Amino acid sequence: MVTADLINIGLYTLFMTEIINIHDIDEKEILNSIRCGEIIIYPTDTIYGIGCNALNEEAVMKIREIKQRNDKPFSVIAPSKLWISNNFVIKKSYLDKLPGPFTYVINAKKKNVVSNAVVSGNKIGVRIPDHPFYEIIQKAKVPFVTTSVNVTGRKPYLAIRKIPRRIMNMVDIAIDAGTLDNSPSTVFDLTKELPIILR
Numbered sequence: 001m002v003t004a005d006l007i008n009i010g011l012y013t014l015f016m017t018e019i020i021n022i023h024d025i026d027e028k029e030i031l032n033s034i035r036c037g038e039i040i041i042y043p044t045d046t047i048y049g050i051g052c053n054a055l056n057e058e059a060v061m062k063i064r065e066i067k068q069r070n071d072k073p074f075s076v077i078a079p080s081k082l083w084i085s086n087n088f089v090i091k092k093s094y095l096d097k098l099p100g101p102f103t104y105v106i107n108a109k110k111k112n113v114v115s116n117a118v119v120s121g122n123k124i125g126v127r128i129p130d131h132p133f134y135e136i137i138q139k140a141k142v143p144f145v146t147t148s149v150n151v152t153g154r155k156p157y158l159a160i161r162k163i164p165r166r167i168m169n170m171v172d173i174a175i176d177a178g179t180l181d182n183s184p185s186t187v188f189d190l191t192k193e194l195p196i197i198l199r
Contacts, residue, residue, distance in 0.1 A: 022177040043177035044129040054143040060117035069152040075125030076143040099130040
C-alpha cells in the first residue's frame with residue numbers, strides 16, 4: 001500500500017492516490033470505499049477499469065470529468081446474475097456465458113436501476129468479469145461503473161505506472177495487478193430480435 005504527495009522516486013511518481021498491490025488488498029477497506037462512492041482504478045479480465053458505485057450520482061459525474069465524457073453512457077459490472085435477471089430483459093443462455101469478457105447491452109425492466117448519470121434511457125451495458133476483484137464487487141452488492149482508464153477517444157492505459165498524473169490525482173484508490181495487455185470486452189446488443197456485435 002502506498003500513499004504519497006507527488007514524490008519522485010527513480011522512474012516513478014507517487015500520488016495522493018492510495019496504490020494497493022492486488023495481493024495486499026484489505027477487503028473491508030475496498031468494500032467501504034465502494035459503498036462510500038470513492039473512485040477506484042481496478043483490474044478486470046480484459047484491461048484496467050475506472051469505476052464507482054453506480055448508484056452514486058456525484059461519483060459517476062466525477063468519472064465523467066476524469067474521462068472528459070459528457071453524455072456517452074457507461075457500462076456497469078453487475079453484483080450478481082440474479083441482479084441482472086431481476087432488473088433486465090435477457091435470455092438465460094447469455095447469462096450462462098458469464099463471467100467472461102462480454103458486455104451485454106440490454107433493456108432494463110424498470111427505472112433507477114443505476115444513477116441517471118450512468119446512462120439515459122433504459123438500455124444499459126452490463127458485464128461480469130472473470131477476475132478475482134469481482135468477488136469484492138459481489139460482496140458490495142451494488143452495480144459498479146466499468147469504463148477504461150483513459151480520456152475518451154484515447155488508448156487505455158495498461159499499467160498503473162503509465163497512468164498520467166491528472167487522472168491519478170482524481171481517483172481515491174488504484175489496485176495494481178501489473179500490466180494488463182488484453183483486448184477490451186466484446187459488446188453485444190441484445191435489445192433486438194437478433195444479437196448485434198457492437199465491438
